[in-house]
Amino acid sequence: MSQSKHAEYHVHVVPLRVLFAVFAALIILTILTVGVTKVDLGGLNIWIALGVAVVKAVLVALYFMHLRWDSPYNGLALVVAFVFVGVFIGFALKDSLEYQKYVERPALLDRLQQQTIPAAVPSEETTEESSSEH
Amino acid sequence: MNKVDDNHDPHLAHHFDTPVQQYSSAKIGMWVFLATEILMFGGLFCAYAVYRGTHPDVFLYAHHFLDTNLGAINTVVLLASSLTMAWGVRAAQLGQKPILVIMLLLTLLGGVGFMGIKTIEYSSKYSHGLWFGSDNAFYVKSGKYTNPEELTGAIEYGESHAMPHEDKGELTDEHLELQVKDAATEDVLDNQAAGEAQDQSLPASAQSNIGNATNAPAGLSSKFAEVEGDGSAYVTSEKKPLTYEDLDPQQQKLVSQFFQIYFLMTGLHGIHVLVGMALIFWLFIRALRGTFGPKYFVPVDLVGLYWHIVDLIWIFLFPLLYLIH
Amino acid sequence: MSATQPTQQTDIFGKPVDEQHKDNYLTHQRGLMSWLFTLDHKRIGIMYMIAVLSFFFVGGVFAIVLRVMLTMPIADASNQMRFEMNDTRNIVESSGATVPEEAIKLLYEPGVTDAEAQQQKIEVVLTDAASSAGAGAKVVEYPELINARDAAAQKYTQDLTNHNTFYNQSFTLHGAVMVFLFIIPAIPAIIGNFVLPLMLGAKDVAFPRLNLASWYCYMGGALFFLWVLGKGILNFLVPTLEGVWGGGGLDTGWTFYTPYSTETNTAVVAATAGAFVLGFSSILTAVNFIASIHMLRPKGMTWFRMPLMLWALYATAVIQILATPVLAITLLLLIAERAFGIGIFDPALGGDPILYQHFFWFYSHPAVYIMILPAMGIVSEVISVFSRKHIFGYAFIACSSMAIAILGFLVWGHHMFTSGQSELLNAVFSIITMLVAIPSAIKVFNWLTTMYNGSIRLDSPMLYALGFIWLFTIGGLTGIYCATLAVNIHIHDTYFIVAHFHYVMVGSTLFAFLAGMHYWWPKMFGKNYSERWARWGWLLVFVGFNITFFIQFIMGALGMPRRYATYIDKYTIYHHISTGGSLILTVGLFLVLFVWIHSLLKGKQSPANPWGANSLEWHTISPPPHANFDHAPPATDPYDYSHWRWRPEIAGYVLNEDSEPEEKDAMARNDS
Known part of the structure; x- marks a missing residue:
């Protein structure tokens, strides 16, 4: 029952300068992510925000949470968790975007009935435009 | 069976052969547990993603109601407390008792600070009728506003936070200051005049929607008029913040969903912070007694992991809730 | 078992166990407290067994209630007229008058267009009867007859409403109790807890305290369900109570679909809170299993030398870890929806009910694999041992467990084909669902190939395992019908689905559970059971199960919808056959219980290894000592049976001392 494969396992102590460097990077990234909100990059903004968040998360996981020196299985648990959250969100989001046309349809019909046709057409354009802007 | 040194280490349970095996088991168990935490928050992130x-x-529109400054400060507070926690784990591993005690105390203070700022945020929401569940000014049930008397005030509150997006390229610090000043003093910058004018016209037009949210034409026709008369606003770089009136009635009815999701996510996160604080307090007491050292630091390590995962979740919550563009 | 039963405990070499080693986990400590605060995985497994089987009984009672309600005359909607005619006559007669049969027939004559003419006809009949009846007898007047008819109609409606309400609550509680309290914990928590550390050659699971905590979580969750149940029963007996403490029972279906679950007056919050707490039990068990399998494997047991049961439990634990938290947040949102009126799922509040179904099935579809994967692990063990042959395609079976675990997360949308899910996702989920057939079929074919050319012993564990293969094949193949988008539209929410998931969940999991219980029973309690009666039990359960559920495929294909308390007479015969089968099934299950109790009371001492299996749990005495092993057994190939020889005088297998140098070495090492 001896676990010889773990015998040479030793606990890694993270050097202080690594901790401070990581902390500094996290603060810089926080400032960056707040700053980049002020710049209009269209649909890219959300992905930049998420990308910065992922970088920050990776830094925390690797250094604060010792994953860099840990058993790979521990990191696997984290990665698998994120992958499955991704699967969950991916399918559910794709589906709701797909069926949204049926959800919105009654409202659309209402509008068409209450508006004259020329008025209804720009209404489509403005909603599309304003949503694409942000 | 190894009969070596079992009796020498009081922290080694009978079913483990070596302290390393025990330590590794505890770590993997904790990581698996953290995976469940991520999946649990994953549900809320899914709800968020679907509605957004x-x-x-x-x-x-609705994210303007949140205070980005407080959110950013909280992010920094939580990151700092993560640093002190990681430092604390290091101290425990090296047997530096005084540093460990100080670090645990600082981490605990970080948690207190975070929850304190959260309380300020929550109470300002509460006082403006923007609370959880049906206590929200935007709450709509079966197409009817349930708290119409609070709606105007809530809209004003939110849109006074609203910020135009015209000054591209300029960066954070000055801008954040500007925003605070702006919100506090109503000191209107020149290039904000258009937006401000609209702000004042807002409550009245929003009023027309109150009580009958399905009344599409009122909101819409005013919007068309605006597009025809001021259509260039959408083409030029000068952008007005989105106002309540800009949302079509279908969307106006969904504003409260943002608040529900905001409170659910930050609330569940806050509960985790409280649990983490309790655990850190427990560690603090034990550290004072000198329980931890190079041979026994598993609890510090595991609570540290928990604290970091709470931080990690906030790292995602902050841009998703406060920094919507 | 052989006729010559041993009366004393023997070790793996067939030698009697000496006095100082007689202490086992059952006798190690005594008293209730020694059980309630035990950290011993074996005792926790036994406590789980008692608790889970109790709830199996509760769920079973509801199952029988359902089947019996469906054979009651009121369930057959075509009996309505007969009921009302009888009641009309009874009401008239209770008022002291008589009514001629002809008048009632005319009153209920179908297809009458001219009401006035009909009334005249009836009045003529009544007058005739009155004149011929004489002075003593009173014949009913026409207006009174009409009143009686209306009262009878009202009574029927009332009876039907009660019938429906009772039925709705029964099927909901049947489903919820069976799923959350029986099937999900059954194999991992009972058998897994007991055998996992033994199979690893370990003294305990990695976190014994968490293990005990998981049992208390289970009991806590169970208390919530008992609360729901008790409230429902009391409200039923004393209707005024509902005004005092709110609705009891549960009528949402075990799925708690919104928006109905946010509106119904029954005890949804208590039930969801119960399921939430049960989730913790599930998670704690899974954390334990994963950590144990990672860290406690003995020297020589590499990942691909583990018994397949451990692979199955590992895959199960992975699913429990990844899926259960999503159920937790779903139920929290549902509770928040009812308590605070947040509107994530309720369309009246701008919510999205289809999103609820995504949330729910992201857990609950993988939960099906929580039920079936450990069952497959048991079958892998049993088939190999009772064929006296090395398992065929070890790596394929092991990897297919993981493949099923992962694919299981990508198919949840097949529960939502008709609920408004988009066409795109319907197609995607349909295709991925079909893919699950691949790892499942890999397993089935490997089991069959393992048996090929083996020397098969048809002892009761093997009979159950063979039953499993049969039922799982039917359940799996009908699953392909269900996965096919177009066919699904037709059979959605019919008894076809009911039959399909009972074949997979009950048929397969229950059979594998019983296989495992019969297989490990001698190890658990150190007692033999009556093999003859166990086989009779198997026969009744197998026949009863197939009669009950096979007929439901036909009924469903003909269009009988599920969750209906009534039907038209086209389906009567099927429902009656199905109920008959369920009674046979019940008798069979009680026979199994009797066999077990008889074994506990009267069973003879079982040898260390009655089946000649080679996984590590058979390398210790039966029942195992408190610390599981006197000597750490060496991890050899778990499916290599060549070292075990049959020894008739102890009715078990003993380790061939000549051919097992490693084992002797290990003992020598440890003794020194």
């Missing part, structure tokens, strides 16, 4: 994906304007 299907109604981006609602989120864009």
Whole structure:
């Protein structure tokens, strides 16, 4: 029952300068992510925000949470968790975007009935435009 | 069976052969548990993604009600407490008792600070009728506003936070200051005049929607008029913040969803912070007694992991809730 | 078992166990407290067994209630007229008058267009009867007859409403109790807890305290369900109570679909809170299993030398870890929806009910694999041992467990084909669902190939395992019908689905559970059971199960919808056959219980290894000592049976001392 494969396992102590460097990077990234909100990059903004968040998360996981020196299985648990959250969100989001046309349809019909046709057409354009802007 | 040194280490349970095996088991168990935490929050992130994906304007509009500064400060507070926690784990591993005690105390203070700022945020929401569940000014049930008397005030409160997006390229610090000043003093910058004018006209036009949210033409026709008369606003770089009136009635009815999701996510996160604080307090007491050292630091390590995962979740919550563009 | 039963405990070499080693986990400590605060995985497994089987009984009672309600005359909607005619006559007669049969027939004559003419006809009949009846007898007047008819109609409606309400609550509680309290914990928590550390050659699971905590979480969750149940029963007996403490029972279906679950007056919050707490039990068990399998494997047991049961439990634990938290947040949102009126799922509040179904099935579809994967692990063990042959395609079976675990997360949308899910996702989920057939079929074919050319012993564990293969094949193949988008539209929410998931969940999991219980029973309690009666039990359960559920495929294909308390007479015969089968099934299950109790009371001492299996749990005495092993057994190939020889005088297998140098070495090492 001896676990010889773990015998040479030793606990890694993270050097202080690594901790401070990581902390500094996290603060810089926080400032960056707040700053980049002020710049209009269209649909890219959300992905930049998420990308910065992922970088920050990776830094925390690797250094604060010792994953860099840990058993790979521990990191696997984290990665698998994120992958499955991704699967969950991916399918559910794709589906709701797909069926949204049926959800919105009654409202659309209402509008068409209450508006004259020329008025209804720009209404489509403005909603599309304003949503694409942000 | 190894009969070596079992009796020498009081922290080694009978079913483990070596302290390393025990330590590694505890770590993997904790990581697996953290995976469940991520999946649990994953559910809320899914709800967030679905509502934001299907109604981006609602989120864009409603996020102005949140205070980005407080959110950013909280992020820094939590990151700092993560640093002190990681330092504490290091201290425990090296047997530096005084440093460990100080670090645990600082981490605990970080948690207190975070929850304190959260309380300020929550109470300002509460006082403006923007609370959880049906206590929200935007709450709509079966197409009817349930708290119409609070709606105007809530809209004013939110849109006084609203910020125009015209000054591209300029960066954070000055801008944040500007925003605070702006919100506090109503000191209107020149290039904000258009937006400000609209702000004042807002409550009245929003009023027309109160009580009958399905009344589409009122809101819409005013919007068309605006597009025809001021259509260039959408083409030029000068952008007005999205107002309640800009949302179509279908979306106006969904504004409260943003608040529900905001309170659910930050609330569940806050509960985790409280649990983490309790655990750190427990560690603190034990550290004072000198329980931890190079041979026994597993609890510090595991609570540290928990604290970091709470931080990690906030790292995602902050841009998703406060920094919607 | 052989006729010559041993009366004393023997070790793996067939030698009697000496006095100082007689202490086992059952006798190690005594008293209730020694059980309630035990950290011993074996005792926790036994406590789980008692608790889970109790709830199996509760769920079973509801199952029988359902089947019996469906054979009651009121369930057959075509009996309505007969009921009302009888009641009309009874009401008239209770008022002291008589009514001629002809008048009632005319009153209920179908297809009458001219009401006035009909009334005249009836009045003529009544007058005739009155004149011929004489002075003593009173014949009913026409207006009174009409009143009686209306009262009878009202009574029927009332009876039907009660019938429906009772039925709705029964099927909901049947489903919820069976799923959350029986099937999900059954194999991992009972058998897994007991055998996992033994199979690893370990003294305990990695976190014994968490293990005990998981049992208390289970009991806590169970208390919530008992609360729901008790409230429902009391409200039923004393209807005024509902005004005092709110609705009891549960009528949402075990799925708690919104928006109905946010509106119904029954005890949804208590039930969801119960399921939430049960989730913790599930998660704690899974954390334990994963950590144990990672860290406690003995020297020589590499990942691909583990018994397949451990692979199955590992895959199960992975699913429990990844899926259960999503159920937790779903139920929290549902509770928040009812308590605070947040509207994530309720369309009246701008919510999205289809999103609820995504949330729910992201857990609950993988939960099906929580039920079936450990069952497959048991079958892998049993088939190999009772064929006296090395398992065929070890790596394929092991990897297919993981493949099923992962694919299981990508198919949840097949529960939502008709609920408004988009066409795109319907197609995607349909295709991925079909893919699950691949790892499942890999397993089935490997089991069959393992048996090929083996020397098969048809002892009761093997009979159950063979039953499993049969039922799982039917359940799996009908699953392909269900996965096919177009066919699904037709059979959605019919008894076809009911039959399909009972074949997979009950048929397969229950059979594998019983296989495992019969297989490990001698190890658990150190007692033999009556093999003859166990086989009779198997026969009754197998026949009863197939009669009950096979007929439901036909009924469903003909269009009988599920969750209906009534039907038209086209389906009567099927429902009656199905109920008959369920009674046979019940008798069979009680026979199994009797066999077990008889074994506990009267069973003879069982040898260390009655089946000649080679996984590590058979390398210790039966029942195992408190610390599981006197000597750490060496991890050899778990499916290599060549070292075990049959020894008739102890009715078990003993380790061939000549051919097992490693084992002797290990003992020598440890003794020194």
